[in-house]
Amino acid sequence: MKKDIKILVVDDFSTMRRIIKNLLRDLGFTNVDEADDGRTALPILKQGRIEFLITDWNMPGMTGIDLLKEVRSDPELAHIPVLMVTAEAKREQIIAAAQAGVNGYVIKPFTAVVLKEKIEKIFERIS
Amino acid sequence: MNSQIANLEYEGLEELLGQKARELVLAIDQGQLHTAIDLINQLQQARHQVFYNEVGHLTRGLHEAIKSFSSDIGEKIGSRDVVSSGMPTMSDASDRLAYVIELTDKNSHETMDRVDKSLTLVDRLDHQSERFRDLLLLVGQLEGDFKALDGVYDRTCMVKNESEKTVAELKSVLTEILVSQSVQDITGQLIRRVITLMTQVETQLVKLMEMASKVERLSGMDVSKKVARESKVAEDQIKAQGPQLKNKEANAVSNQDDVDDLLSSLGF
Numbered sequence: 001m002k003k004d005i006k007i008l009v010v011d012d013f014s015t016m017r018r019i020i021k022n023l024l025r026d027l028g029f030t031n032v033d034e035a036d037d038g039r040t041a042l043p044i045l046k047q048g049r050i051e052f053l054i055t056d057w058n059m060p061g062m063t064g065i066d067l068l069k070e071v072r073s074d075p076e077l078a079h080i081p082v083l084m085v086t087a088e089a090k091r092e093q094i095i096a097a098a099q100a101g102v103n104g105y106v107i108k109p110f111t112a113v114v115l116k117e118k119i120e121k122i123f124e125r126i127s
Numbered sequence: 128m129n130s131q132i133a134n135l136e137y138e139g140l141e142e143l144l145g146q147k148a149r150e151l152v153l154a155i156d157q158g159q160l161h162t163a164i165d166l167i168n169q170l171q172q173a174r175h176q177v178f179y180n181e182v183g184h185l186t187r188g189l190h191e192a193i194k195s196f197s198s199d200i201g202e203k204i205g206s207r208d209v210v211s212s213g214m215p216t217m218s219d220a221s222d223r224l225a226y227v228i229e230l231t232d233k234n235s236h237e238t239m240d241r242v243d244k245s246l247t248l249v250d251r252l253d254h255q256s257e258r259f260r261d262l263l264l265l266v267g268q269l270e271g272d273f274k275a276l277d278g279v280y281d282r283t284c285m286v287k288n289e290s291e292k293t294v295a296e297l298k299s300v301l302t303e304i305l306v307s308q309s310v311q312d313i314t315g316q317l318i319r320r321v322i323t324l325m326t327q328v329e330t331q332l333v334k335l336m337e338m339a340s341k342v343e344r345l346s347g348m349d350v351s352k353k354v355a356r357e358s359k360v361a362e363d364q365i366k367a368q369g370p371q372l373k374n375k376e377a378n379a380v381s382n383q384d385d386v387d388d389l390l391s392s393l394g395f
Contacts, residue, residue, distance in 0.1 A: 013312040015235040022239075022305055058316060087313055089379040094386055098393045105386050109309045112302045114383050 003028040010034075010041045010055040010067065011085070016108075020054055020085065023115055038062025042070060045077050052122075057086035057093070065093075065100060072101045081122050085110065132173050140177050144170065186335055221322045221329075228315045235311040242305045249301065252294050259287055 007029055011017045017034050024032055033050065035041035037059040044050065053071065057064040064084060071077045083104040084097050094105055103125070104118045135143060147170050154162040267280045380386055 011312070013232070013315055015232055015239075015308055016312040018236070018239055019306055019309055022243075023302070026302065087316060089381075089386070091380060091389060094380065094389050095393065098390060098395065105390060107380070107383055107386055108313060110306070110383065112299075112306050115306075 004031055005029070005051040006031045006033065006049050007052045007054065008033045008035060008041060008044055008050045010036070010038065010053070010059070010064065012036050012056065012059040016056065016085075020115070023112055024119070026112070027116055027119060036061075038064065038067030038070070041067055045071065045080070046074075048076070050080060053080050053082045054085055054119075055082065057084060057088045057097075065097060068097065068100045068102055081126060083118060083122060085115070132169065132176050135173055135176050135180065137177055137181055140173065143173055147173070182338075186338075189332065189335070221325050224318050224322050224325075228318055231311045231314060235308040239305060239308055242301050245301050246298065249294055249298050256287065256291055256294070263287065 007024060009017050009020050009024075009032055011020070014036075017036075021032050021034070024030075033044055035044055038055075039061040041053075041055070042062070045053070053067075055064040055067055062070075064086060068082055068084070071080055071082060081103040082101070083106065084102050085106045085108065087108040088094075089107050097105055103122050106115055106118050132143075147166055151163055151166045151170075154160075154166060263280065263283055266276065266283065270276045270280050380389060
């Protein structure tokens with residue numbers, strides 16, 4: 001697995017972005033960008049070079065599910081694997097995310113083991 | 128006559144009704160139909176007026192209750208050092224709740240700063256362990272030459288392995304502390320939900336007060352008592368839904384395993 005890929009972490013809480021960033025660093029991924037909602041994430045994604053997207057669902061501005069839909073509908077971005085890390089835990093929401101094309105779904109609060117496992121699983125599938 | 132009705136309270140209604148009813152019977156008995164109709168109109172007016180006045184009281188009462196709640200809470204929170212130093216003029220409950228988010232955010236970051244620093248120290252321990260290994264190799268080489276060193280190499284190796292295990296354990300505990308800071312996100316989302324709710328309540332309350340002041344003007348109540356209109360309206364409309372309270376939400380999954388099951392049932 002390439003460790004130098006560029007990852008974008010989107011969450012409106014800086015605490016959560018930092019936690020995810022630290023766990024990614026533990027996994028050897030140090031090339032991480034941040035955004036605080038879908039609206040600020042999109043321009044970063046459109047600049048290219050982002051190869052993995054981790055996003056929260058519930059954010060002001062643009063939510064994670066809308067961001068996911070935008071990404072999937074943009075031919076330039078559609079290939080990017082997306083992991084949703086969110087406190088939204090309704091069955092309908094998880095199904096909606098799956099239908100929108102999410103690659104993984106982790107509910108908050110999570111453990112380091114779970115998050116790392118889901119990230120690794122996504123990379124396994126890609127490669 | 129009209130002023131008697133305009134200031135009518137619920138307590139006085141029965142007495143007034145009795146009085147008017149007797150006048151009504153008298154008027155009918157005396158064949159004064161015009162006066163009788165007038166009395167019926169007054170009875171109807173009295174009923175409406177009591178209702179309007181009660182709504183006015185209710186609204187003013189609510190307004191006062193919220194004002195006193197606000198200043199009461201302000202005093203209690205204001206007396207605490209942590210708040211009085213940073214937020215001397217917190218004006219309403221939404222601000223205070225937003226401040227809770229700010230405080231927990233700051234606190235979480237400070238905790239993570241310390242965890243980061245501790246992890247740096249752990250890295251240093253790892254590095255020292257490597258240097259220790261080099262020294263141990265030297266002991267191993269010398270062991271053959273000096274009988275007194277017999278077994279020292281093996282015993283030291285054991286200590287070194289134990290120490291490395293402890294360091295690994297320490298690192299995993301530190302990571303757990305880091306991840307546990309995610310509670311700030313969860314509580315923050317729940318607090319935002321309450322802020323949204325309060326903002327909505329506030330907006331509705333302002334409408335209610337406007338309605339009451341209209342009622343008061345229409346009914347000619349004492350203008351000096353008029354409710355001060357609040358114009359502070361929803362400035363922070365957060366559309367967030369927030370975390371589900373799992374045991375309360377019938378259709379929410381309860382843990383990551385449920386999510387995994389659900390996703391695998393969808394072919395993931």
